[in-house]
Amino acid sequence: MATIPIGADRTLAAVRAARRGYRVLRGLPIVPLAILALLAAVAVLAPVLAPHGKLDPVKPTREQCLAKYSTPDCPYVDNAPPFWAAGGRLDTPLGTDSLGRDELSRLMHGARISLIVALTGTLFAGAIGTLLGVLAGYMGRWWDEIIMRITDAWLTLPSLVFAILLSSVREPGLWNVVLILALVFWSRYSRAVRGEVLALRERDFVKLAEINGIGKLTIIWRHLIPNVMNTVMVLFSLQVGVAVIIEASLSFLGFGVPPPEPSWGLMMAQERESLMEGRWWLEVFPGACITMLVLSANMLGDWLRVHLDPQLRNR
Amino acid sequence: MKRYVLVRALYSVVTLWLLVTIIFGLVRLTGDPVAMKAEAGADPAYVAQLRHSWGLDQPLHRQYLGFVSRLLRGDFGHSFEKSLPVRDIYFERLPNSLKLGFAAFLFSLALGVPFGMLSALKVNSWWDSAGKMVALLGLSMPGFFVGLVLIIIFGIQLGWLPVLGKGPSAVVLGEPSTWITFWFRDWAHLVMPAFALGWYFSGAMLRITRSGMLDVLGSDYIKLVRLKGVPESVVVAKHALKNSLIPVLTFAGLNLLVMVNVAIVIEVIFNWPGVGQLLYDALSNRDFPMVQGVVLMSGLLIVVLNFTIDVLYGYVDPRIRLSR
Amino acid sequence: MVTLAFAILSALTLTCGIAWGQSAPSQARPILSGPLAKLAIKDAQVATSRGTPKGTLNIGLHFGIDPGWLDPLGYHGAALQFYYLVHDALIKPMPQGEFTYSLAERAEVSADFRRAAFRLRPGLRFQDGQLLTTADVKWTYENYRGLNFKYLQEKLEHIQVVDDRTIIFHFKEPFLDFLDLYNGSGSGIGWIVPRHYYERVGKDGFRARPMGAGPFKFVSQEAGVQVSVEAWDQYWRRAPGVKTINVKAIRDLAARMAGLETGELDVAYGMTGKLLQRVMADPKLRWNPNFTAPWHMVFPGYNEPSSPFHDQRVRQAVSLAINRAFLAKQETQGIAKPWGNWISHETRDALRGDGTDLPVPPYDPAKAKQLLAAAGYPNGFDFDWYVPFVPYFDMAERILNDLRAVGLRSKVQMLDAPAYMAQMSKGRKGFPGNRTIVQRIDPRPGGAKELIRLYAVCGGQASYICEPRIESLWAKHEASLDVAERDRLSREIQRVVIEGYYLVPIYLQPFVHAVTQKVLPEGEAVHRYWDTQNAPFPWPWEVWEVKG
């Protein structure tokens, strides 16, 4: 039996891979990736980058106190405008909120909260949903019936309604929001994953593993889960955006991350009336941050959808 | 076919029952509504009487059985907070939600369909990107942000549009004439909330239109029409659009319901007395029957719609009947 | 405030032609035999010329409207203002006093507090034209199921209907609080419900379309959204000044502000907070602080020796650390009044906290630090939570900033209203651990003793205070039948509570309302509508007037 000269093949393969890599790089959605990378960096480095603390008011100078309150000493100066407007200063470049805290620092720490909540929440949802979807699809019969009926019932609950309902079960807190997102969104995954697994189950490599006497759990872990990852990834990237919005909406309605933590949605809710007073920067900056994050997540999701899952392309 | 419909119906019933159970359980985990209503310092006898009149002194399984059996008779119970039957309050609010949802739907069509067509006709062009961007932006801006900005600009600064609620016209159940006038009056109140809500959905509309158009434009049928020498504008307007609007319209019913359901934030911001605001109020007051009623009604609508779609698809495509 | 009210009212008497009710012969005729308790019930004003209703008044409230609020039989302590629209009571709080004759023209309580008697005005009718008689009064009492109903039923021996206008309540034991509960604010039992109508339409029907003997006829409502009423020109006191009143629920402050600015609202409540400055700056609006009650802080776990708050010096340090003046400036544009009691100045028997009875609490962070060091906390300490009354979270953060400056560090625990209420009603168990501060406000009718009963004694429903000294004073108070001695004891307890720092008061909360130019009279005289003591919302409604 002749050995096929796979070595030559592999040099070619390396060149091909490099070319493919370049093409992929060129086709990557650069703008959303850059925005996401920037936000992620800010989130991770917030304590280092932020010029001021997230909770404490910025200590004002004598002149500022005199200008605002006509006394030489005051605890803080609230509602300072951004640096380019009259009365603004470079020390607090995006102004201060009504408690005299630096808007920029809070936005930076807010990126942290938004990303943590959205990513971990979606991750947990993905994990639960994928697992249940695989179980339903692969174990079949009662597993399938029970899990899918629950999924169906779950899906009929509008997500925000459900999130609000859940959030009033427990006291608000960051990790509760994560839990809520996980509990709300898993059903999206389980439905999609189940369909995928139903198809996979009929593939030969799964049958082969069964005939080989490989345990069901091993099959699920080694064969099924890796193969539904594409679908899960696409869903994940699209859900992250939704999760950010839900988190912001929950916080805005007072059901989310409690103050004084600087969640963007909460910052907007707290300064909701400031917009009317002309202090637009307290409302527009967090709003823009949310929009930017969700927009880039959505763009990335769209791109992934086209590239990872041709079946989903037209949906 | 009969068996298929039966099975689907059974599934729907099971789904509804699960929904009922989930809601019942969840709502009861949210805390004690009596404490809310009685405040601190209420006399214990009154609290006990309140608890009794709301049926909260019974063991949980009795409450559950009572709840389910009343539901089967179409009785959603009395609102704790609003002291009237849940059903009456819900149906008083539903027209408001439908009006908002319908207007928002029109907005999403007006924004989504033309942009969707343009981007399908000129794939990867400037129009395509711009349309996608507008749609994605709508998906990415939180509703409360859009709402607040609209209120400030058009309500306060320019003073063009009213900002409070739906205006004086309302549906009066006993007077059918009000049902019609309700739809045509106070449209100025509708503009901002409908836009804020509709923008969010225009993205989905755009996508469906675009992919529908692309499918149709690529089909043999259109190629044939083109070969016959029909002018391109006619091809698009008459043949392609007509066919690609079918998925848009089938999607519409579902979308309208979804809109009614997701409108909470918009309704709260614009003080729109719809079902969403009702639910928000009920949740903030631990008004168990109201929460149960509203969520069940919205769930019921979705389940019924899903069932209808399943059955219709079953008629159209026999393979679906066999697959499950 | 009281003197101001009288000044304005006397002015009104001249300008509007409203005469003080004069003692008529029938009114003087006694009902009960034997010695009577001294009652301070004011006479009603009855218009000499009736006037004609005109114009529409749109009112924006900051909470949802419960149709149940139009049914006095289910009273649960909220939104008394709505009863003043459609219903009327025998006696009720009015601008001239907490007890004012309304449907009754005479009330008597026997000196042993075992009998109470009322005589109705002649010729009273419900809005549907049916006569209002003592049978309705009796039926209302017997069918009342709201707050305190059990207490009222247990005290009652029987009701004696003397004639269509005269009724006597006989009690099993001395019932000192009876008028507090019967004056329409402590319970709904004093508001007379038309028996014939209620029995015909049932509870739901009544709540959907209520009817009574008040100045306004119910027109329509959307549950939770809006109530519309129309003037009933047959009202006994006068014809209402406004033709139509729409009461709208608008939860969002910005939306209420926008409503005032666009003219969709004529009156809006709860204009406190971030938009207060805008309200003050708007030349088209008139506003009034309308102080309701003082904010105060409580220390749920202070009684346990392990609690840092067990030490009076720590509690005093908390009080000293709060920069009340700056807080008032930030939260309320400086209109809130720092106050030394947890009971409002408008409450009966209350000690004034503006320096007359109790000192205004000083701001002295240096001394606070000293006290903390003396108590063994030179570097301060972390405490578990700071739980603010919903939704005053900003205020809580500002106070926490002040506390942090002296070394007391914590986080805000943001509960939503039901959760907060539920925790409060659980008493000490609601806030487990002993390192929590709860911030509270309670504008409550019924005099200072009600707030003591609730907050300062061991058995109080929302009380975290349990001190033997207060207990013994309270026991004397409860045993006493002498009104003057009761007042003295009540004041003594208040002093003990404040001087022991068991409660730390902050400032009087301005519950600001704003009124547009449409509401008459022009100028600052418009605030006469809010002269009723201890009431955040104005009543009665029949005196309101707007530009047509």
Next chain:
Amino acid sequence: MASPLLEVHDVQKHFPIGGSLFGAKRALVKAVDGISFTIDTGETLGLVGESGCGKTTTSKLVLAAETPTAGRIEFEGRDVAQLKGPQRQDYRRKVQVVFQDPYSSLSPRMRVGDIIAEPVRAHERLSSADVRARVTELLELVGFRPDVARLFPHEFSGGQRQRLAIARALSTNARLVVLDEPVSALDVSIRAHIIALLESLQARLAVSYLFIAHDLAAVAHLSQRTAVMYLGKLVEVAESLELCARPLHPYTKALYAASLPSHPDEAREEIVLAGEVPSAIDPPRGCHFHPRCPFAMPRCLEQEPALVELSPGHRVACHLY
């Protein structure tokens, strides 16, 4: 020869279909309706038939992926259905399979090394170094360099993949490999390679094959004996050469006619089949083949022919003989 490695005794497999949610089951598909055969150590049995005749069900029965409705399958003298626990695992180790579609039988998300090692890891307690050594050995056995173990399946062509599948099947020293149409999805040029590989492996490892195909020609090369299946029944079993030279059953003859003749000069009776394979739900009475048989007699409509031994090792079920 000693007792055969695999003995299949009169095995049946029926599937119920069309059962409603509440009502009784309505019909049975008799996918396998009483077949018997044996496979010796180191021997290859070819199993041939049109699609839908029950070949795949037979293979599933042998692989213990289905349990027979009736009858017995014995492996190394033990009833497969009775195997429990470690013995059943041992059976799973000793009986392996190679499927038709090489694109579907290798998990796209696993590295080649892991795919091959999977049965080893499942059945044998080996250190990871030993596993790697085994993989290397197997890869070399089927003609790859050991370093391809790190690659993913999508980097291989169909023929290469099928070799990987074979390596996997042999990874646990299987005694019997079920080859379920292993070459039908491949280019004709590759087929010979694979067949040759299988042949050499059998020579080296003394493994038995159950070679399933719809094409007699493919089977003839590799298998010593061939069984022909029609509608759930065996119609003819013989030595491959014997069958090739002297097909008796009209169906076998037709199959030969359909495939290319192995010698162009050889003259043979040509039978062209008419019609389709009848439904297994409602098979014809009597001989299942009679509706399509050019030699059908009245008796064929009534009576089912039994499998009778005409000459040593050559059995046929037909009323003609």
